[in-house]
Amino acid sequence: MIQHETPIQESDLHPDPILEFGKWFQFARDSGLATPDGMTLATAAKDGRPxxxxxxxxxxxxxxxxFYTHYxxxxxxxxxxxxxxxxxxxWDPLKRQVRIEGRVQKAPRAESQQYFNLRPFESRLAAWAxxxxxxxxxxxxLEDRVTELRTEYPGDEEVPVPPFWGGYRVVPDRMEFWASRPNRLHDRFCYSRAETGGWRIVRLSP
Ligand SMILES: Cc1cc2nc3c(=O)[nH]c(=O)nc-3n(C[C@H](O)[C@H](O)[C@H](O)COP(=O)(O)O)c2cc1C
Structure with missing residues (x-):
């Protein structure tokens, strides 16, 4: 089990970074953080402006x-x-950071519809509005648009997923795990996809 400020050794790491992420995410969830699933998403326009x-x-x-958003x-x-x-x-109280990089793919419509159906009725209307x-x-x-939508969908019935809304899947080709250590000599491990398949793991200087 992961504990606060436990030193990380190469031998502790799972060869698959997504499974390693699973351990870290579970630790964040078990620690009672308000929004363990909150993540910064960086994108860049074609001209390079992030x-x-x-x-x-x-x-x-x-x-x-x-993640789900407006396309x-x-x-x-x-x-x-x-x-x-x-x-x-x-995850500030845990003194940990995870970075993930890769290309995005749109989630299949059926997957977006399935997630959309789980959202509260008002959130489904808000996505349309x-x-x-x-x-x-x-x-x-916004208020007027929601009022109109309430007439279109008077009950808590199935609201179709808007064509302009859905999931993106970030397919990672690089992931980095950072854990604080005393005196700023932190642990950093970077996984990058190897050309032969699998992942190459290196330690980075903090
Ligand atoms: C805690 C938190 C969670 C959020 N979750 C989402 C989300 O899952 N999807 C989304 O589109 N926007 C989410 N937002 C709003 C975004 O930060 C952002 O304002 C919005 O997506 C518009 O971004 P854009 O103009 O760069 O596309 C969230 C904001 C906060 C503070």
Whole structure:
């Protein structure tokens, strides 16, 4: 079991970084953090200008790390133009950080619909109502749109997933695990995908 400020040895690491992430994420969840699934998502426009924001990790497995969003938001447009993304988790009380880099793929529609159905009714309407990242003249625009949607969907019935909304899966080709150690001599381990398949693991200077 992972404990606070436990030194990390090469021999402690799982050869698969997604399984190693699973241990760290479980530790973060078990530690009672308010938002262990909050992660910074960095994207970059085609001209190289970066942008970053927090999104929530909704799923992860051997295929990658999934978040849900509006496909025509700023991040969505940037990912359309340049599919490379980076994720950062910072679990401050645990003094740990995980960085993930890779290309994104859109999640299959069925997967997005399945997740969308789990969201509360009001959140499903909000996804329809918000043209995320667009300028709006005032909050009333959103309230009016939700009122209209309530007429369209009067009960807590199935609301279709909006065509402009869904999941992205970040398929990692590089992952880094950072753990604080005294006197800033922290532990850092980087996994990168080897050309032969599998992962190459190296220790990085802090
Ligand atoms: C704790 C937290 C969780 C968030 N989760 C999401 C999320 O899962 N998906 C999302 O699209 N935006 C999420 N947001 C809002 C984003 O940070 C951001 O404001 C929004 O996606 C628009 O970003 P963009 O204009 O760069 O596309 C979250 C914000 C916070 C503070």
């Amino acid at each position: 942008s970053a924001r927090i999104v929530l990790l909704k799923d992860f497995d051997a295929r990658g790390f999934v 025509e938001s700023r991040k969505g447009l940037e990912l359309q133009a340049n599919p490379w993304a980076a994720l950062v988790f910072h 918000s043209q995320q990242s667009d300028e709006i003249p005032g909050r009333q625009v």
